[in-house]
Amino acid sequence: MAYKWGMAVDLDRCTGCEACVIACGAENNIPTVGPTEAARGRAMPWIRVERYWEGEFPDVRLKFRPVLCQQCDNAPCEPVCPTYASHHTEDGLNAQVYNRCIGTRYCANACPYTVRFFNFFNPTWDKPLHLQLNPDVSVREVGVAEKCTFCVQRINAAKTEARADGTNIKDGDLQTACAQSCPARAIVFGDLNDPDSEVSRLSRSPRGSLLLEEVGTKPKVTYLSRQSQA
Amino acid sequence: MDRRIFLKVTAVTGAGTTLASCDAPVHQLVRFIPEETHVPGVAEWKPGVCPICQAGCGVLVRVMEGDAEVVRNGHAGVVAMGLAKKLEGNPEHPINRGALCARGQAAVQLTYHPDRLTRPRKRVGARGSGQFKDVSWEDAIAELLSKLEALIAAERRSALAFLGTPGASARADLVDEFLTRFGARPAARFELFDNDVLRRANELSFGRYQLPTFDLDQARLVLSLGADFLGTWNSPVSQGAAYGQMRQGRVGIRGRLIQVEPRMSQTGANADEWLPARPGTEGILALGLARVVMSENLRPAAGAGRAGALVDGWPAGLLDYTPEQVEKRTGVAAARVERLARQLANERPSVVIIGGAPLAHTNGLASALAVNALNALLGSVGEPGGVSFMPQVGRTNPPASRPALQMLLADLLSSERSPIDVLLLDGGVNPVFGSPQAWRTREALLKVPFIVSFAPFLDETSALADLVLPDHGFLEGWDERRPESGARVAVRTVAAPALRPLFDTRATADVLMEVGRRLGRPLELPWQTFEEMLASTFETVPETPEGDGWTVAKRHGGWWGAPATSAPVVRPRASTGEPPTPTPQRVGDPQFIGDQAAFPYHFLPYASQAFLDGSVAHLPWLQELPDVISTAMWSTWVELNPKTAARLEIRQGDLVEVTSPHGALRAPALVSPGLAPDVVAMPVGQGHEQFTRYASGRGANPVNILAPTAEPVTGALAWAATRVKIARISDPDGSLIMMAGSLHEHPEGGRD
Numbered sequence: 001m002a003y004k005w006g007m008a009v010d011l012d013r014c015t016g017c018e019a020c021v022i023a024c025g026a027e028n029n030i031p032t033v034g035p036t037e038a039a040r041g042r043a044m045p046w047i048r049v050e051r052y053w054e055g056e057f058p059d060v061r062l063k064f065r066p067v068l069c070q071q072c073d074n075a076p077c078e079p080v081c082p083t084y085a086s087h088h089t090e091d092g093l094n095a096q097v098y099n100r101c102i103g104t105r106y107c108a109n110a111c112p113y114t115v116r117f118f119n120f121f122n123p124t125w126d127k128p129l130h131l132q133l134n135p136d137v138s139v140r141e142v143g144v145a146e147k148c149t150f151c152v153q154r155i156n157a158a159k160t161e162a163r164a165d166g167t168n169i170k171d172g173d174l175q176t177a178c179a180q181s182c183p184a185r186a187i188v189f190g191d192l193n194d195p196d197s198e199v200s201r202l203s204r205s206p207r208g209s210l211l212l213e214e215v216g217t218k219p220k221v222t223y224l225s226r227q228s229q230a
Numbered sequence: 231m232d233r234r235i236f237l238k239v240t241a242v243t244g245a246g247t248t249l250a251s252c253d254a255p256v257h258q259l260v261r262f263i264p265e266e267t268h269v270p271g272v273a274e275w276k277p278g279v280c281p282i283c284q285a286g287c288g289v290l291v292r293v294m295e296g297d298a299e300v301v302r303n304g305h306a307g308v309v310a311m312g313l314a315k316k317l318e319g320n321p322e323h324p325i326n327r328g329a330l331c332a333r334g335q336a337a338v339q340l341t342y343h344p345d346r347l348t349r350p351r352k353r354v355g356a357r358g359s360g361q362f363k364d365v366s367w368e369d370a371i372a373e374l375l376s377k378l379e380a381l382i383a384a385e386r387r388s389a390l391a392f393l394g395t396p397g398a399s400a401r402a403d404l405v406d407e408f409l410t411r412f413g414a415r416p417a418a419r420f421e422l423f424d425n426d427v428l429r430r431a432n433e434l435s436f437g438r439y440q441l442p443t444f445d446l447d448q449a450r451l452v453l454s455l456g457a458d459f460l461g462t463w464n465s466p467v468s469q470g471a472a473y474g475q476m477r478q479g480r481v482g483i484r485g486r487l488i489q490v491e492p493r494m495s496q497t498g499a500n501a502d503e504w505l506p507a508r509p510g511t512e513g514i515l516a517l518g519l520a521r522v523v524m525s526e527n528l529r530p531a532a533g534a535g536r537a538g539a540l541v542d543g544w545p546a547g548l549l550d551y552t553p554e555q556v557e558k559r560t561g562v563a564a565a566r567v568e569r570l571a572r573q574l575a576n577e578r579p580s581v582v583i584i585g586g587a588p589l590a591h592t593n594g595l596a597s598a599l600a601v602n603a604l605n606a607l608l609g610s611v612g613e614p615g616g617v618s619f620m621p622q623v624g625r626t627n628p629p630a631s632r633p634a635l636q637m638l639l640a641d642l643l644s645s646e647r648s649p650i651d652v653l654l655l656d657g658g659v660n661p662v663f664g665s666p667q668a669w670r671t672r673e674a675l676l677k678v679p680f681i682v683s684f685a686p687f688l689d690e691t692s693a694l695a696d697l698v699l700p701d702h703g704f705l706e707g708w709d710e711r712r713p714e715s716g717a718r719v720a721v722r723t724v725a726a727p728a729l730r731p732l733f734d735t736r737a738t739a740d741v742l743m744e745v746g747r748r749l750g751r752p753l754e755l756p757w758q759t760f761e762e763m764l765a766s767t768f769e770t771v772p773e774t775p776e777g778d779g780w781t782v783a784k785r786h787g788g789w790w791g792a793p794a795t796s797a798p799v800v801r802p803r804a805s806t807g808e809p810p811t812p813t814p815q816r817v818g819d820p821q822f823i824g825d826q827a828a829f830p831y832h833f834l835p836y837a838s839q840a841f842l843d844g845s846v847a848h849l850p851w852l853q854e855l856p857d858v859i860s861t862a863m864w865s866t867w868v869e870l871n872p873k874t875a876a877r878l879e880i881r882q883g884d885l886v887e888v889t890s891p892h893g894a895l896r897a898p899a900l901v902s903p904g905l906a907p908d909v910v911a912m913p914v915g916q917g918h919e920q921f922t923r924y925a926s927g928r929g930a931n932p933v934n935i936l937a938p939t940a941e942p943v944t945g946a947l948a949w950a951a952t953r954v955k956i957a958r959i960s961d962p963d964g965s966l967i968m969m970a971g972s973l974h975e976h977p978e979g980g981r982d
Contacts, residue, residue, distance in 0.1 A: 012484075013474040015460040015500050016858040018839065022335035022851050026316050032854040035864035035928075039967045048969065049858050051499075053903050057871055058506050060903045062499035064858065126344040126923070128732065129850070131298055131313045135271065180318055183329040183467045184474030227477075227484055228502050 003169070004092045005150050006192035006220040007179070008202035009066055012227050013186035016064035020047050020178035020187060024068075027151060027177035029137045031123035044117035046148040047178050063226065066187065068178070069094060069115045069148035070211060070219030077107035077116060086145070091155070092192075092220060096147055103143040112212050116147045150189070151176040171197040192220060260307030265730060268295035268312050276728035277320060277787025279709040280334045281658075282846060284397040284421075285465040286713030286721065287334060288323030288787045291705055291728045292316040298732060311730055314338050314705055319467070320787045324717035326467040333842065334467070336851040340704040341729070343848065345922035346686055347700035348733035357676055360693050360920060367736060370699055375748055377652050377680050378412070382750070386651060387413035391638060391678075394419050394656030398622075398712040400764055401739050404755075405656075408742050411753040415650075418634030422664040422843040422914065422933060425464070426946045427589040431598030436611070438619045441715040443468075444581055447475035448615035451577040452487045453570070454497060455512040455601065457585030461496035462837040464585060465716030473500075486577070488570070490515065490562070491587070493834055493869065493911045494904025496858055506906045509832045509950060510820025511560040512588035513597025515567070516604045517817055518556030519582075521548040522571035523607055530578060530609045559819065579615025580608055587834060590950040591820040594941040600817050621720040621791060623712055635661055636945060642674040655683040655692060656738070657701050662690035663918060663931060664843055666947070668892045668938040684738040687848060689921045700735045702727075707737040708760050719791040724764065724783050739763070823937030824891045824953030831874075833890060833954040834911040835932040841915025844931070848922040856969035857913070860900050865967050866916035866929030867900035868956070871907040875899065883962030888912070890954045893935035898966035899958075910954055929965070 024030065024047045033042050047068040054061040075094045077086045085100035086107045096107075108116035122142045125133070133139065136153040140146045158174040171190050179187040190199035202208070203222040210219045268274070273292045280287040296313040299306065317338050321328035350370035355361025365373075381389055392409055394402070396419040405417050425441055433439040441464055446452060459469045476485035489501035490512060498504050507515055523529055553564035562570075574580045584601040588594065602611075610616030641649050653675070665671045675681065675694050683695035686703060701707070705728045713721050739760035746753035757763035764780075771779025771789055783789040822832070837843060839859075840852040847853070856863050868886050870878075880886055886899045888910060897912070905911055917931025937952040 010474075010478055012477045015470050015473060016496050017461060017466070017470060018332045018855055018858055019330055019335055021855060022332040023330070025851055026335055026338065032850045034854075035967055038854060038863050038969075039964065043854060043856075043863065043969065045856075045969075048856065051858060051861065051970075055903070057873075057903055057906065058504075060494065060504070062494060062859070062904060064499065126850075128298065128342045129339065129344060131296060131342045131732075132315060132338050134315050135294060135296070177316075180328070181330050181335055183326070183331065183470030184477075185329075185471070186474060224478075 002090055002193065003155075004192040004220070005071065005155065006190065006199050006203060006222070007071075007150070007176070008188045008199050008205075008208070008222045008224060010186045010188070010202065010224040011063070011065060012207070012224060013184040014049075014064055014066060015184050015186075016049050016051065017183060018049050019181040019183060020066055021045055021049065023177040023181035024148070026132070027134060027137070028149070029123075029133050029139050031125065037120070042120050044119075044146065046115070046117070046146075061228075065223065066178070067113060067115065067211070068221070069150075070113055070217065070221045071148075071150060073218035073220065074216060076110040076112065076217060080106040080110045082106070093150055093152060094147070095149065095152070096145060098138055098140055098144045098146070101144040103145065105145060107145055112215050112217065116145050118145050119143060260305060262300070262302050262307050262309040264310045266312060268293070268310070270295050273315070274312070276725070277784075278317070278705050278725045278728050279711050279723045279787075280317075280326075280330065280337055281340065281704045281709070282333045282337055283842060284711075284713070285325065285467065285716060286397075286711035286723045287326035287330060287467055288320035288723045289317045289330065289334065289337075290320050290787070291338075292318070293728055300732065301734070312728075314341055314729055322786055323723065323788060324719055324721055324790050325465060325713055325723075327471050329467050329471060331467050331470070332840065332855060333846055333852065336846070336849045337704055339849045339851055340686070341706065341732070343687070343922065345688075345848070346703060346733065347688065347698055348735070350700065350734075351698045353696045357696075358672075358693050360688060362698065367699075367734070370697055371741065371744065371748070373697060374682055374699070374745060378745065379750055381651055388415055389649060389651040390414035390654070391650045391652070392417040392654045392656070393635065393638065393659055393661070395421050395659045396424055398714065400710045400767055401760070404739050404742060404760065404763060407755060408746055408753065411746070411755065416634070418638045420635040420659055420661050420664070422947070422949070423462075423586075423837050424946070425585065425589070427594045427941050427944050428585060428598050430944045431595055431602055432619070435599060435602035435606075436619065440619050440622065442617045443620045443715045443717065444472070444583060444617055445579075445615050446472035446485070446581075447479060449476055449485050449579050449581050450483065450615065451573060451580040452476070452485065453574060453580070453582045454487065454489045454501070455516065455582065455584040455597075456491045456588040457583045458495040458497045458837065459583060459585065460500060461839055462842055465713070468716030488573075492832070492906040492909045493836065494859070495586075495836070496839060498904070499859065504904075505562055505566070507560045507562050509834065509909065510588065510591035510593060510597075510822075512584060513593060513600040513817035514551070514556060514819075515560045515562055516582065516584070516597065516600040517548055517551045518553060518560070518567050519571040519574060520600070520604045520607055521551040522553060522568050523575050523604075524548070526572070528572060528575035529607060530575065574608055578608070579610060579613060581605060581610045581616045582608070583617075587836065587950040589941075590946075590948050592939065592941060592948050592951055593818045593820050594946070594948065595943045596817040618718075620713070620715055620717055622714065623720045623722050635665070636669070639669055639671060639674045642677050643670060648677045648679060650678050651680060653678045653681045655681060655685065655695060657683075657685040657687075657692075658845055660689045660691045660845065662694070663921075664933060666892060666936040666938050667934045668936070684741070686735070687922055690919055693920050699738070699741055700733075701738040702731050702735045703729075703733075705729045706731045706735070708739070708764055710764055717790070721788060721790045722783070723788040725787055726761075726784050820951060821939070822951050822953045823939050826953065829890065829953035829955050831908055831910040831954050831956060832950075833888070833932070833936075833952045834909050834950055835914050835936070836911060838913035838915040841913075844915040844918065844921075847915050847918055847925040847928075850924050853924050853928075859904070860902065861968050861970035862900065863967050863969055864928065865965060866897050866913060867966055868897045869900050869902045869905050869911040870956070871905045871909070872901050872903060874907045875901045878956065878958060880956075880958045883966045885959040885961070885963050887957045887959050888932075888935065888954050889957070890935040890937060890952050892937050892952070895930040895932065895935055896959060897930045898962060900966065910956055
């Protein structure tokens with residue numbers, strides 16, 4: 001049976017520590033762009049922790065929400081791509097084929113979540129920082145769009161391993177980098193086609209909601225609301 | 231040129247080109263024979279120890295083969311070797327349980343940092359100028375030996391000093407052993423955000439000179455007084471994991487968090503209720519809560535016995551802590567004090583945490599003692615869902631009578647001739663950056679005739695060295711830590727080298743052993759290598775079916791005791807009849823440096839999410855990590871309440887000047903709703919003058935302008951006790967870089 005990869009983010013567990021942000025960058029060869037380019041909005045965090053202030057001192061509240069590609073079933077980024085660089089995989093991922101991408105940036109403009117990033121220049125690593133680069137993940141060159149892949153390199157490795165064993169990937173055997181590092185276990189990744197997987201269970205929670213559900217993108221990331229009670 | 235012609239041309243010219251390239255050595259790729267074998271593309275996972283803070287988390291490092299540019303016997307070339315690709319938490323480790331924080335994730339950049347010191351160096355320019363020349367290890371060690379022999383010859387053995395960072399480890403034990411056998415001064419240890427006040431309070435209250443462990447996953451109500459326990463304080467990964475369980479890990483029970491602090495921290499942002507109390511009055515609030523619990527007879531039956539010694543006779547002693555009086559002193563409404571006390575007594579298990587700024591006031595020790603007593607009163611000491619102390623392996627370092635760095639500095643500044651001839655500086659200790667300018671740390675260290683640094687990077691302190699003997703990078707040497715908090719069982723995190731050293735560096739522990747051996751009269755340390763020392767400390771660990779203690783520890787990344795069935799019991803110490811000083815029944819008002827009229831704002835420096843005390847500001851991943859509260863990257867800032875900013879006509883990004891009685895600094899303003907109007911806050915970590923290409927010359931260091939005032943009993947720096955004034959200097963200078971500014975963020979009402 002095909003997999004359908006999904007994620008649940010429990011905002012009642014999330015502490016805003018941003019371990020996910022660095023874990024993602026380390027796993028996926030995301031370059032740092034430096035202060036000048038960062039000031040122009042050219043940093044490329046595939047996952048970020050958004051924060052929202054509410055109220056005024058002293059009745060002030062602050063809420064965190066990790067935002068990454070929502071891997072939409074009805075993804076606005078896909079039909080706008082003239083070269084099919086942005087496409088839907090069998091597992092339901094919104095994939096990006098870097099060497100098909102011609103850099104129109106239509107996908108990034110179409111995405112309501114601002115989670116697609118454009119490489120305005122070739123990435124650089126001051127030697128020997130490049131020794132850390134993950135050989136399982138392509139380094140993206142100037143002129144292409146990139147985004148969260150749900151750590152597709154880990155998915156593919158797990159699939160290969162499971163196939164060799166003649167089994168399917170078991171729930172919990174495969175984690176994205178962000179989920180693996182999360183101290184509070186706020187991020188859970190897994191197969192939505194398996195009704196018994198933890199991510200399926202959490203996605204059915206009455207606390208669950210989808211980000212910008214009303215725009216009809218059918219995201220595969222479910223957010224479980226914070227249960228604050230004063 | 232089409233393909234056919236191209237092939238023809240290459241066929242003709244190819245041979246010539248190959249020969250020609252032999253003449254130009256710059257085009258030659260020297261490939262050394264690998265010293266180890268790896269299967270290309272296959273990852274190996276090896277245990278490691280996270281070096282970033284004292285929490286002592288266990289990591290697993292993903293090692294894969296790759297080509298590294300190295301120098302071997304003076305020749306540059308390339309060698310295939312195991313390289314660190316990714317760090318993950320060690321899932322077996324009882325403290326971090328498979329997770330890591332952002333700083334731990336970034337630790338791999340310590341090893342592959344472009345500005346790492348790659349070989350021993352000797353100073354050639356003026357001190358602090360950063361001008362060094364390369365020397366061989368043989369010459370470097372010979373020079374250190376000659377300096378030590380000179381001390382011995384002059385009968386000035388006590389003129390050898392060592393300055394390092396705190397934390398229990400075999401390495402610290404080795405340093406102590408080395409210094410004792412040599413006859414040197416005891417090692418001085420320094421860290422800006424060290425928790426000595428809390429350790430001392432716990433020693434007085436419970437007989438444990440140690441940081442507490444909180445059983446958050448079983449608690450129903452947590453009251454945190456200023457402790458950023460989910461972000462930067464104590465053992466954040468362990469506490470974050472337990473917090474997740476506390477919130478959503480139990481069926482039908484959701485633990486609640488109430489945070490009291492004048493500036494909303496990352497932890498405060500997660501709280502169900504956030505109460506700003508006046509700075510330094512947290513202990514007064516704790517006593518107010520204790521009074522309500524007792525006067526309303528809310529004291530749980532379970533709390534009476536064990537807590538007795540700490541709280542007996544209190545109702546008489548807490549006359550001055552009525553809710554009304556507490557309101558007057560803390561700013562927390564009387565009705566709220568009463569309700570909070572009832573919540574703590576009724577929603578049990580409940581636990582009170584104090585940490586960070588509340589302990590960095592002149593009344594810090596009294597505040598900590600008050601919270602210890604309140605926990606005892608609530609029956610939360612040594613109970614599930616309460617506070618306990620992690621069992622420890624080996625000895626815990628006994629507290630010095632006075633903080634050792636201040637003692638060292640005072641000795642240096644007060645005498646004409648330096649009482650210290652040779653100072654050994656460990657890696658990671660940076661008091662020139664991390665202490666107030668009023669301490670005159672740099673001036674004092676410059677009086678020392680000869681400084682040897684083991685630091686892997688040049689920072690403000692190691693740049694003063696005459697000789698730099700760089701330690702191995704993280705993961706390249708043996709490592710061991712003994713965490714003091716964060717688990718229910720005793721833990722030793724230990725790891726063999728996961729990587730071969732990339733550069734011509736040496737493990738400091740082994741350098742010390744070599745020096746000890748080669749002295750005219752050898753020190754006769756009981757071990758030849760650090761590995762041997764570590765192995766010997768595992769001899770007492772019982773053998774299991776898996777093997778002897780040492781083998782098992784190396785395989786799993788450490789040793790931990792069997793899970794205790796319940797939290798370890800702690801007995802209050804007061805039963806000895808000796809009343810602890812100061813008594814927990816009184817918390818005085820905090821004293822501030824700076825006249826209120828001239829310096830109208832409290833100055834609150836805080837450990838930054840990315841850099842803690844600034845010791846990891848050189849890692850580019852952390853520089854580009856948006857601070858989760860402000861979303862600022864590569865920046866520092868001065869936080870102001872919106873009303874304060876409006877009154878002073880300061881807008882976001884404007885350059886402002888913050889002036890204390892002990893100095894001034896300039897930084898961009900950040901208008902933040904989560905801050906009391908009479909407080910000015912600033913993250914610590916930026917403002918390095920010299921700390922690699924990524925951190926040097928970036929922002930301002932708030933520690934510089936702190937008053938040198940101390941908590942009187944422990945002598946610890948009261949880093950939250952300075953008052954400041956603030957003035958607008960100019961329009962934005964562009965140094966405040968925000969992520970949210972470019973992400974078109976809009977609040978989404980009612981979404982969660």
